[in-house]
Amino acid sequence: MLQTGTPEAEIAAFLGKAGAGIAGYSTSPIKRKPEGGNAMPAAGEFDKNWASADGTCAIRVVFRADGKARLIEILRMTPMGPVPRPAEEAKEP
Numbered sequence: 001m002l003q004t005g006t007p008e009a010e011i012a013a014f015l016g017k018a019g020a021g022i023a024g025y026s027t028s029p030i031k032r033k034p035e036g037g038n039a040m041p042a043a044g045e046f047d048k049n050w051a052s053a054d055g056t057c058a059i060r061v062v063f064r065a066d067g068k069a070r071l072i073e074i075l076r077m078t079p080m081g082p083v084p085r086p087a088e089e090a091k092e093p
Contacts, residue, residue: 002059004033006069008048011061015050022049022058027075030057037071045070051077 002011029039041047044065051058055077062071 002033002061002069002072004069004072008061008063008067008069011069015059017050022051022075022077024080025051025055025077026080027058027060027077029073030076031074033072039071039073049075055079 002014032039039062041062045062047060047062049058049060058075058077060073060075061069064070
């Protein structure tokens with residue numbers, strides 16, 4: 001289970017991949033830990049996203065300057081336009 005205070009490397013290992021961008025999607029929080037936590041990174045903090053393979057949701061983690069998680073969110077993702085397909089799927093036979 002993901003917990004606040006967990007180092008970035010442990011979260012990446014738990015999720016099984018490096019963080020990924022979610023450009024082209026609007027997001028809305030479904031759940032936040034801790035509830036009521038400030039979602040905006042403060043000076044010295046940074047955030048990373050881990051999107052699901054189907055592009056419907058993501059996990060966003062805000063890390064403190066010491067690299068430990070301060071906030072964990074589950075986000076609903078909505079495409080803001082056509083969903084891009086990988087080049088091999090876009091080619092016609």
